[in-house]
Amino acid sequence: MGIHARIQAEIAKSVQFDGHSHMPNTLAQAMEYAVFPGGARIRPTILLSVALACGDDQPDLTDAAACALELVHCASLVHDDLPCFDNSDMRRGKPTVHRAFGEPIAVLTGDSLIIKAFEHLALHCTTSPDRAGRLIAHLAEYAGTPNGICAGQAWESEPNIDLSAYHRSKTGALFIAATQMGAIAAGQNADEWSDLGAYIGEAFQVADDLRDVLCTTAELGKPMGQDAINNRPNAVAQLGVAGAMEKLNDILACAIASIPACPGEQALAKMVRMQADSIMPSADIVQRA
């Protein structure tokens, strides 16, 4: 099974409530709606790619880790879209969860997906106690506080924003989680994999800034220009389009150079380049600017 198919199958399993007659139907539907069809699945793809590069000797655990990471990411999108944050009507080309199911169910969908992520990893505590425990600890670190995406989002409520902490935790955290959890799932030390995750996260942030400025609402599947509207920092506003494109290329070179020695080092470098191409705004969109 390919990487994408592994991810989709595992996520489908995690939000499957058939046979649970006491599960309230709307919440079950909303949880599935929040994770399918899904976006590019970049974070779990990176996680699986790192695990494969390290030998992927426990593929069931790797799949669970990839799924848990994506569930937390999807949960954060559902909550970030709420009226009290971005107040977004559309996400991935369809109405946001609170527009489709109401605000109470959207809050509960986020909560339930976060909890499901940890529950899904805990299934492996019996067979792989050491790795599963470390996966749970790392996921919590990069999802929560003080270094995770919750802390990152909370910077938007501070009178004086620490910009580097904001980007590192809001966008970077789940990419660092992706590379580290991939290594852990394959029995490796997590520490040496954090640079790769941090660089990919930084690249993703710049690419996102470019798309927010350059792409139309139809191309994005959500409204364009949200950073300016919400007064959020944006690399294009600081460096211009050409400067931001140059920065993006520099970061990607650093990312590839940071890959630790491992059996699948070359294949992993190729994957990073492919992911980079997929997040880079296309030439005609840049020219249009």
Add this chain to the structure above:
Amino acid sequence: MGIHARIQAEIAKSVQFDGHSHMPNTLAQAMEYAVFPGGARIRPTILLSVALACGDDQPDLTDAAACALELVHCASLVHDDLPCFDNSDMRRGKPTVHRAFGEPIAVLTGDSLIIKAFEHLALHCTTSPDRAGRLIAHLAEYAGTPNGICAGQAWESEPNIDLSAYHRSKTGALFIAATQMGAIAAGQNADEWSDLGAYIGEAFQVADDLRDVLCTTAELGKPMGQDAINNRPNAVAQLGVAGAMEKLNDILACAIASIPACPGEQALAKMVRMQADSIMPSADIVQRA
């Protein structure tokens, strides 16, 4: 150290961010505000009492489990108080988290406390992999879906509410978690402890219904009569005050009878009676009705 002191000390450790210069200050304050001074700490008290009755041979793990359970409970209160649910202004005699810190921080506080609960348990995956793994799995089961408090809360958004599933998951789940996690922390099988948790949960629900009808807003620390306002089922509406009091006493007798044989069985029965007295509306309040 007594039970209450153990709980307070462990919760304080879990939301301590001193030395983390990159933690946004408002979220750190809000997390502490949401868990201190706290209510009666009934769920972690039950958890510790069960662990003590079973020998409490790993007190550090027991403390972590009690803390994790209370963090999830506090998170659920923060989210339940939000404008899209109960829209409560007051909780435990002070403004709710969203009134004190704003809605975005309240959403993030709930998310962060949920994640912190699992992170706190994961600290013990190295030293007690089997028990820590089972504790994480049980906490997730009773916090999330399909059997946990998220599912319970979601029943309020259904056109046709399954009343028994609603009560079992919304109120009962964390009491079952309390007794089962106490047993697991002390190395015992969880299954035989679920009845005790379920009975205590049922008793707590009836007591809560009584207080919602009988107590003044000042006595409750939150507005009275919320069940009628929010059109929620209430035992007093169904059975009257005397009927509800009788039902409460019957449930407590069942709870005590259900305690499995263990070294501290008698002390545990005493604790259940004490908890019952503390949740029972006082005689003068009942007479006032």
